Amino acid sequence: MAKRTAVKTKSADGVNPRQPCPCGSGKRYKACHGGAGGAADVIVSRPFEGLAAEAELIALREFVPAATVPLPIKDGAREVVLATVLPMAAAALVRGDGTAFVGLQVQTRSGDLSRDLARAVQWALTAETGDALPIVGVDDGTNPGRLQDLLDTEAGLSPELHTDFAWWMPPGTEPSGEVQLSLERANAAILPTERLDAPGVFAAYWVDAGDKAHLRWVRPEPEERLLAALARLAVRSEHDLGEGSRYAGSFRAHGLLVPVWDLDRELHSSEWAGPAEALGKRLQDALTSLDDEPLTEAERRARDGLRGRQITLR
CATH class of the missing domain: 3.30.1460 (Yope Regulator; Chain: A,)
Known part of the structure; x- marks a missing residue:
């Protein structure tokens, strides 16, 4: 009987299926992004690992009610401001004065919060004034970057805390409709x-x-x-x-x-x-x-x- 010969093959991305996945999840590629379900099936328990701002990002995600801080984007042609919560819990938006925001306290669509945020940041870098991204879509693997790929990993964050969500609107602008209702609900829920x-x-x-x-x-x-x-x-x-x-x-x-x-x-x-x-x-x-x-x-x-x-x- 002929011996079975182990043949090492590479994926279409050039990654050996048995090697650690490049996303940093700690899993083999074939059990992570190389699997049938891709990134959506992988739970990354420490999504901000490797970032100097990891602890601050966790605080802003979990319990800080109203805060903003510019993101230290590498080679970013546009400033993107990270926010705890945006109107109607949007994933990202560009305010009427052209300021781009990405929301941190949002519904996630994959098991890797870092990937979801990176996709929202990439959207914000090219979106036009007045545009909004209600939710990051299902990850189909076409945009595999993570926050660690976009940010200066050595940069810390010093968030600015706010007593309310008036900063949702450009200075001198009055909210109306759904934004006004969302603003009132958000302000009522703030803990000092x-x-x-x-x-x-x-x-x-x-x-x-x-x-x-x-x-x-x-x-x-x-x-x-x-x-x-x-x-x-x-x-x-x-x-x-x-x-x-x-x-x-x-x-x-x-x-x-x-x-x-x-x-x-x-x-x-x-x-x-x-x-x-x-x-x-x-x-x-x-x-x-x-x-x-x-x-x-x-x-x-x-x-x-x-x-x-x-x-x-x-």
């Missing part, structure tokens, strides 16, 4: 939110939830390492922000962990910047110490307790 400004503090937001205030801080570290560092601080009672604060738990969002602290809402948001900076330094020291000092039994118990106070967002 402030971005903490302190050295070494990024993607940390004070949120007034009504009965109490919170600090939500998107952290870039791997989950297990971050939990271990928090546990090390917890056994010393150093994992909060001082008087008037309490560690409440954490949630996972797009591959990163977001610790949450309950705060005394009688204090102004700016009064938590200093405590957040101090906590950040303690946390960094604890992270560094993990390289030389394994967790003690008490710290392992504390880590298990912290792990039990987590939820996952998609």
Whole structure:
């Protein structure tokens, strides 16, 4: 009987089916973009990985109500502004004054939020004044770029937060019809939110939830390492922000962990910047110490307790 000979073939794109998919999902090409369903069937759990702005993008996607920030597009002939929410939850639009916006809190059409956003950005780069993209269409594989392909990966983001959605309209323009209704609904749903400004503090937001205030801080570290560092601080009672604060738990969002602290809402948001900076330094020291000092039994118990106070967002 003749021996079966393994033949390595390449796809029409020139990619070996057994090699990692170029999209960065971590799957083999044949199980990702080379499969029958293409990108639509692949869930990318960490869509912004590789971007310096990853933590800020997650915050803007998940819990910041009203914010805008110009995107650091490589070789972009037009400025595109990233927005948390656009009128009627549009994927993108070009305002009457020619300003191009892309919405982040939108319905996704594939398992890779980065791909969907990249396609909205590419639409915004060439759209005309007054155009709107209600939703990114089904990905048919003809435009496979991701946000990482379009942006300067080393650039961070410093979002501008707004108290309402008046910026949806060009200055001096009054909304009407469906836009007016959408504006009123959006304004009514806003929770007062402030971005903490302190050295070494990024993607940390004070949120007034009504009965109490919170600090939500998107952290870039791997989950297990971050939990271990928090546990090390917890056994010393150093994992909060001082008087008037309490560690409440954490949630996972797009591959990163977001610790949450309950705060005394009688204090102004700016009064938590200093405590957040101090906590950040303690946390960094604890992270560094993990390289030389394994967790003690008490710290392992504390880590298990912290792990039990987590939820996952998609």
